Amino acid sequence: MIRLSNVSHAYGGEPIVDDLTLSADPGEVVAIIGPSGVGKTTVLRILALFTQPSSGRVELDGQPAWAADEAERLALRRHVGMVFQEASLFDASVARNVEYGLRVRQPWSDRLREGLWSIAGSNGTPGAVREALDVVGMGDKVDQSARSLSGGEAQRVSFARALAYDPSYLLLDEPTSDLDPRNTGVIEEAIREARDRDIGVVVATHDMHQAERIADRVAVLLGDGFTEVGPAETMFESPTDDRTRKFISGELVY
C-alpha cells in the first residue's frame, strides 16, 4: 500500500495542502479530482517521493520513506512509476525510451556491455518493452524516433515507459488532459490493464467523468484538503460533504 498520513506541505511559507490522508492498494485505482491549481500535482509529487512534505508520513508498503536514507529511498522510488501531463520523452527511439526504466535498474557492468553491443548492432527489444507498448497500442512503432510521434502517441509511449519495469504503483498526473477521445480511451484502457496486473494507480484529473469511468475510489481535493474520499459509485451519486456536492454539480466554480 502507498499511503499519505496527515501530510501537509507549504511552499515559500504558503500552505498548499493540509492534513491529507490517502492510500492506494495494489490493484486499486484512486482518482484525485479537483480544479486546476488546487495542488493535485503536489500530492502526486509527494507520493512519488519527489517532494518531502513539510509534515506528515509517506509510507510505501509499510516503510516510512523519509526516515530512510537516500539509497533506500531510491529503492522505494523504483517501485513507483509516474506519468506526467507532458510526455517528456527522450530524444531517442520509442524502444530506447521504454527501455530506460529497465536499463537504470541493471548493474553498470551489464549496461556497459549492452552499450557496446548496441554500437555493434541492435540488441533486440526486450519482451517487457514490447509488452508495455502493446498495452498502449504502440507495438508497431518500436523503432520510430520519439520526436516524430504525435502528442497522443507520445503520451501513450510515456505510459508504456512507466509500465515496462512493472512498478507496484503508478501515479498519473492529468494523463489525458491534452489528448483526443481516441487516445484518451487507449490510456483509460491501459489504466484498467494496470489494475488487472495488480498495480495500485493514483490518477490526478480535473475530468470528473473520467474519474467515474476508471476509479474505484475518488478523493476530492478542494481548498487545501480532501473534502471527501470514498467509493466512486457513491461519490458521484450521493456525496456527503456539501462542498463536494457543489463541486460535482458544477455549482462551485474556481
Add this chain to the structure above:
Amino acid sequence: MSLDATVHLLPALVDLPFREGYVRSIVYVSLYVSGIAVLLSTLFSIPVAIVMGFTDFPGKQVVKAIINTGMGFPSVVVGLLVLFIVSNQGPLGPLELIFTKEAMIISQFVLATPPITAISLAAITGVSDNVREAARALGGTRLDTALVVIKEARYGIATAILAGFGRAISEVGSVLIVGGNITSAGGVSKTRTLTTAIQLEARQGQYDTAMVLGGVLLTLVLTVNAIVVRFGDAGSMNR
C-alpha cells in the same frame, strides 16, 4: 605576383611557388595545434559545464560572467599574456616553450575554452526540467539523470566543440605572437599555420598563394563541420 593573377588561379594551382611539403606542413601544424588545443579545451570545458549545469554554488553567476567575457577576449591580448608566461623571464620560462607549437596550443586552449564551456553550459541548462524529472521518475540516479541531460544536449555540445575549433583554426593574432610564424631552412613549417601563412603571403603581395591557402583553410573547416553534422545525423536514431 599581382592580384590579376588570381583570375588565372586554376592553372596556377599546378605551378605554385611552394616548396615541396610546404603546404602539407602548414596544414599539419594548423590541424595539430588546433586539434590538440580543442581536445584539451573539451576535456576541461565539458566537466566544468556539467558541474555548473547541475549544481548551485556561491559565485556561480560571476563564473558564468567570466566565461562569457572570455568568448570575446581579443586573441592578440591572449597571445601577449601567453608570451609573458612562456618567455624566458615568465613562470614557464625554464620549459623553453616560446616559438613552439606547445606555446601555440596554450594560447589556443585559452581562446577555445570559453566558447566551448559557455555553449555547452547553455545546451545543458537548456534541456527541459521535464526530461530531468522523467529520468528521475523512471528510477534514475543523479548520475543517470546527468547522463540523460548530456545526451539530450549532445548537439549543442557538438556545436560548442565546433565553435571552439573554428575559433582556434581561424585565429591569427595569438599564434603569430607566441609561435613566431617560423619555417625551417628547408621551407617546412615549424610554427607556421594556414592563417599566419595567409597573412604573410598577402603582406608580400602573393595574393594567389594566399587565396589557395585560404581555400585550403575553408575546406578544412567545412570538412570538419560536415563530419560532425553527418555523425550527429547518423546517430540520431540509434541512441
